[in-house]
Amino acid sequence: MNCPDPIQITDQRTPRGPTPKKSVGSTIADLLQMSGVPVGSSDIAARVPVSFRKVHAGESLAHEGAPADAIFFVCAGTFKVFRTDKDGYEQVLAFAIRSEVLGFDALCMATYPVAISALEESAVYVVPKCDIPRLCEALPAFGLMLQHAGSLTLARSRELVDIMAAVASEVRLARFLIQHSRRMEDCGQSPRRFLLRMGRREISSLLGVAHETVSRSFTTLSTLGLVHVCAREVEILDMDGLGTFARSTRRQLDAPVPARARTPVHRLPAQGRHAHSLSLAA
């Protein structure tokens, strides 16, 4: 799995909406636009300021159990949402990229139930919790956008359950890659080639397997010719094949199986498609 010739990830299209580079001048209108809500332009939204904050790689936005005074909207970069056990094990719950809301689950409690930290140089819009009622009243579009963002986060959280529901570790990884691919596409970046901002360990935590298993699963997917992996750079070679592979489910288990029609396959025989890609990397 060593790659003498790293992939060049250059075809990143420009994300929709402007990405403010300055700490001042951001308004709710910017936030609404980023979130994809068709805000009736020339609104008062353009006159309500929102604080904008840069977050350095490794820096924390929220600590588990700390008083929750604000929610955030990712403007740029990547964040990791996680919980830490008493024994120090770090359970990753989600990765968040542009336009996602962070801290939505803290709206119903006084403290953050999760920790949030940046995986790279990032930036967020900050909305103090105490401002939310006023904002919702003054700008109905904001309230609806917040609902939409929270709804999306919930839907994605359930996709994570889909990942962890898979038995085979390679299937989990395949599902993760497909979801990640889709989200990259939603952000205007290439769905086929991207750079993972998180390490194997963090992926393994999200997937619910040991980090060594993630390594091996990457190797397997690569051997099957579905992806090309080089450290944290990923290229999906066969999107359809990866999708089919990701759809392998837990052996029907006890699903209402009509007759003796049980397939004795446990893990897909991988229907031997072009099984190179290792030849590329070795």
Added chain:
Amino acid sequence: MNCPDPIQITDQRTPRGPTPKKSVGSTIADLLQMSGVPVGSSDIAARVPVSFRKVHAGESLAHEGAPADAIFFVCAGTFKVFRTDKDGYEQVLAFAIRSEVLGFDALCMATYPVAISALEESAVYVVPKCDIPRLCEALPAFGLMLQHAGSLTLARSRELVDIMAAVASEVRLARFLIQHSRRMEDCGQSPRRFLLRMGRREISSLLGVAHETVSRSFTTLSTLGLVHVCAREVEILDMDGLGTFARSTRRQLDAPVPARARTPVHRLPAQGRHAHSLSLAA
């Protein structure tokens, strides 16, 4: 595990708020009150009607992929939220009881991403999606309540990830029981004794293990004297012990372990507390 003398589950305290028994006359005020939002009484909320719907055991509230035209608030009963794979495997994503919102994840899309069905005789408030913008504008408290409910659902979805993150199946079951206990308590029912409305198969799906494993895990927890189980009736005998057990994590894996201080324990020796309870049931 056969129980000749079933537990009597009788100490169910009355849930807070009224439980309308009629299909007419429900208002947003009822809904707000159920959700625990301190609605400024004598509001217009008391004059805005909400439709109330009874759902029979086994009946579906929403089908996966069907047009999403409404969200629901559980008034009484228990619901199952799940997804069905192409191959018929049913992945349970959540169980919902009184005051929880259903369909929140459909706010950001046109169709329900999940199916919802009742596990027993139940009832819900129905809020058409198209009414939401108007309701939010006319009744800011409604919008805030919806945010709160969505936030809670997200937080609970993340608790499910905590469950599935546990390696040992008994730990998963213990975590499930503790969460269920807490939710029962929030509903004004006993946190120590309750009747599971779902079958072993549905629990196994939520936990991400085989249903036989759930059976064995129940037996284990029972043998440890932590719980008393009789079919679907559960009594938690040692809440602290169950909590400690549930906190057993995946072997620190690769957590920053300072020195050679690794504990060679994999699954808790269960610090042998009163290990009867099987004697009670046999």
Added chain:
DNA sequence: CGCTGTCTTGAACTGTCTCAACCATGGTGG
């Protein structure tokens, strides 16, 4: 340079899945 952290690979162990019985229950209908 050694050090540290990330990633990979190998080999042994073990917990869960899988398959297969078995029991209890409840409904059905002869």
Added chain:
DNA sequence: CCACCATGGTTGAGACAGTTCAAGACAGCG
């Protein structure tokens, strides 16, 4: 009334996949 079936739960036994432990490659960095 009882045979019959379907459903849900429990238990046993073997096989396999993932964890665990161990070691090595590699890159970044003070």
